[in-house]
Amino acid sequence: MIIGTLAIAGALLLMMLGMPVGYALAVVGLSGFAAIVGIKPALTVFGQVAYDTVSNPTLVVLPLFLLMGNLVGASGMAKELYRAAYAFMGHLRGGLAMATIVACGAFSAICGSSVATAATMAKVALPAMRRYRYDDGFAAATVASGGTLGILIPPSTAMIIYGLLTETSIGKLFVAGIIPGLIGVAGYIAAAAWVTWRNPSLGPGGERSHWRERLRSLRDVWAVLSLFTFVIAGIYAGAFTATEAAGMGAFGALVITVWRRSMSLGAFIDVLTTTARTTAMLFFLLIGAIAFTNFLEVAQFSRELGAFIQALQAPGWTVIAAILLIYIILGCFLEELSMTFLTIPIFFPVVTGLGYDPIWFGVLFVVVMEIALISPPVGMNIFVIQSMAPHLSAKALYRGLVPFLVVDTIRLLLLAAFPSLSLILLQFVD
Amino acid sequence: MRLAERVLSFAMAAILFAAMLIIVVDVTGRYLFARPLTGADDLIGIIMALAVFTGLPIVTARGQHVKVDFGIKNTPSGFRRVLDVVFAVIGAGVLALISYQTLALAGSMADFGDTSPMLKIPLAPVATALAVLALVAAVAQVARLLGFGAGDVPASSSNLPESPE
Numbered sequence: 103m104i105i106g107t108l109a110i111a112g113a114l115l116l117m118m119l120g121m122p123v124g125y126a127l128a129v130v131g132l133s134g135f136a137a138i139v140g141i142k143p144a145l146t147v148f149g150q151v152a153y154d155t156v157s158n159p160t161l162v163v164l165p166l167f168l169l170m171g172n173l174v175g176a177s178g179m180a181k182e183l184y185r186a187a188y189a190f191m192g193h194l195r196g197g198l199a200m201a202t203i204v205a206c207g208a209f210s211a212i213c214g215s216s217v218a219t220a221a222t223m224a225k226v227a228l229p230a231m232r233r234y235r236y237d238d239g240f241a242a243a244t245v246a247s248g249g250t251l252g253i254l255i256p257p258s259t260a261m262i263i264y265g266l267l268t269e270t271s272i273g274k275l276f277v278a279g280i281i282p283g284l285i286g287v288a289g290y291i292a293a294a295a296w297v298t299w300r301n302p303s304l305g306p307g308g309e310r311s312h313w314r315e316r317l318r319s320l321r322d323v324w325a326v327l328s329l330f331t332f333v334i335a336g337i338y339a340g341a342f343t344a345t346e347a348a349g350m351g352a353f354g355a356l357v358i359t360v361w362r363r364s365m366s367l368g369a370f371i372d373v374l375t376t377t378a379r380t381t382a383m384l385f386f387l388l389i390g391a392i393a394f395t396n397f398l399e400v401a402q403f404s405r406e407l408g409a410f411i412q413a414l415q416a417p418g419w420t421v422i423a424a425i426l427l428i429y430i431i432l433g434c435f436l437e438e439l440s441m442t443f444l445t446i447p448i449f450f451p452v453v454t455g456l457g458y459d460p461i462w463f464g465v466l467f468v469v470v471m472e473i474a475l476i477s478p479p480v481g482m483n484i485f486v487i488q489s490m491a492p493h494l495s496a497k498a499l500y501r502g503l504v505p506f507l508v509v510d511t512i513r514l515l516l517l518a519a520f521p522s523l524s525l526i527l528l529q530f531v532d
Numbered sequence: 533m534r535l536a537e538r539v540l541s542f543a544m545a546a547i548l549f550a551a552m553l554i555i556v557v558d559v560t561g562r563y564l565f566a567r568p569l570t571g572a573d574d575l576i577g578i579i580m581a582l583a584v585f586t587g588l589p590i591v592t593a594r595g596q597h598v599k600v601d602f603g604i605k606n607t608p609s610g611f612r613r614v615l616d617v618v619f620a621v622i623g624a625g626v627l628a629l630i631s632y633q634t635l636a637l638a639g640s641m642a643d644f645g646d647t648s649p650m651l652k653i654p655l656a657p658v659a660t661a662l663a664v665l666a667l668v669a670a671v672a673q674v675a676r677l678l679g680f681g682a683g684d685v686p687a688s689s690s691n692l693p694e695s696p697e
Contacts, residue, residue, distance in 0.1 A: 118603030120612070121619045125597070128626050149633025152666075153659060156584040159577040162551050169548065342559065349555025356552075374545035381548070382587020383596055389630075437600050480602050 106403030127390030166348035171213030196298030206248030220249025243502030433474025
């Protein structure tokens with residue numbers, strides 16, 4: 103276990119020094135592997151890993167869901183989602199914040215990325231909240247937190263990456279995220295209500311909408327809702343695999359954008375190249391992570407770590423609690439993607455070794471990632487909001503995030519204590 | 533540099549679009565005409581490999597590989613510059629290794645006559661293409677170090693966020 107521990111510490115150190123994560127994992131994995139089996143076999147395996155990783159047809163699920171989210175993001179549908187949510191709740195105290203959260207949740211149902219959800223909704227929701235004199239920190243924190251729902255409500259890139267790294271069913275992970283996602287929406291709305299109940303001046307209500315306006319606003323969002331239903335129901339009913347759902351979903355998003363004439367050909371090519379770039383970046387990380395995982399396997403790290411934990415005779419839940427705590431602490435300082443690729447190879451075998459459900463742990467993992475996205479100082483959603491609201495002080499934003507982090511923690515505890523919240527929908531999926 | 537990036541970007545976009553169309557044809561064929569596309573998985577596997585390795589030089593040239601800068605944010609700029617150089621050299625080495633090993637793999641694929649399972653597409657040329665693209669990425673990493681790159685392109689500077697999380 104010593105060599106494994108050293109390697110993990112080494113990878114972490116290199117990452118903290120700013121070495122690109124893919125390189126760090128590849129270098130450490132490769133040298134560790136070479137130290138155990140010799141240089142030549144290690145290199146051969148590395149080449150094979152690189153080729154196998156990129157030529158696996160099921161991996162196309164990742165770029166295609168990214169494409170679907172990016173298409174929808176570039177098509178202006180976020181505005182209509184926000185308008186519809188506003189029509190129903192805008193008049194309430196803190197109503198614009200609540201509408202932002204609901205719109206984020208709806209957007210998450212077609213976009214698998216938290217960063218994209220936060221960035222897209224920020225463009226729509228921040229100006230609206232500013233107009234109604236919302237507190238800047240509260241408004242920004244609402245968008246940053248609401249955006250995190252992107253990776254919990256299916257589709258979800260974080261679940262896809264988890265599924266690919268651990269060979270867990272992506273379709274089942276998606277279905278397991280639905281109820282926790284709705285709990286997330288409810289929790290954030292409660293946080294917004296609590297904040298504005300304590301201090302109404304932070305988030306005054308907007309104007310009340312007539313029922314006619316409400317119904318009309320619903321008409322604008324049918325496209326988004328039907329796309330989600332098509333994709334997720336397709337997976338749920340077993341009509342599509344996750345990969346097929348991704349392809350059909352991306353195509354559906356394309357059809358909607360063309361039909362609405364909301365995108366030029368140039369913009370479309372731009373969306374395609376952006377998506378492909380992100381894909382290349384991710385798959386390179388994946389190659390590094392798989393090299394690293396292979397090394398941990400040859401070094402028998404996971405088995406020895408498992409034996410070590412067993413020797414402690416600690417109850418299983420304390421191990422899960424410790425892992426979640428490590429995630430929450432790491433999440434403050436590590437960027438989320440790096441954290442995923444470094445930690446899943448280490449923790450996943452331990453968790454399944456203890457007999458826990460890999461889908462349930464996947465949901466917990468995604469929720470701790472959501473928390474990491476908004477835990478200062480390092481969190482992608484924090485960075486996104488800061489880049490979009492440059493005048494906002496970090497202190498105001500951090501303070502605004504506290505109530506959301508509190509409800510997130512409560513949600514995490516709930517989901518950890520009651521696995522059926524995540525797993526109950528799965529009994530109807532084959 | 534610029535031209536090369538444009539060509540690669542366009543190729544990458546076209547490949548991704550093709551992957552989507554293949555799936556759509558496969559699924560609609562299966563449900564509407566009871567005729568799925570034969571060998572869709574073969575095509576997608578090859579296409580994805582090409583897409584990822586086409587993107588590799590671009591991501592490398594733009595300095596878009598995922599990294600953490602929290603640990604060294606407040607260190608002297610000279611120290612960071614040294615680290616940058618060291619990491620770029622190591623990175624170029626990793627990419628060159630991938631290139632070399634993929635080429636070796638291509639050699640053994642050619643020897644064994646490896647093909648894709650359904651469509652019997654020979655795989656050696658595919659692996660060779662990957663090796664070439666990985667080498668281009670290694671060169672791009674060195675070129676970036678020598679100042680030919682575009683400088684770091686932070687994810688938030690573009691219209692669309694490029695982080696998938």
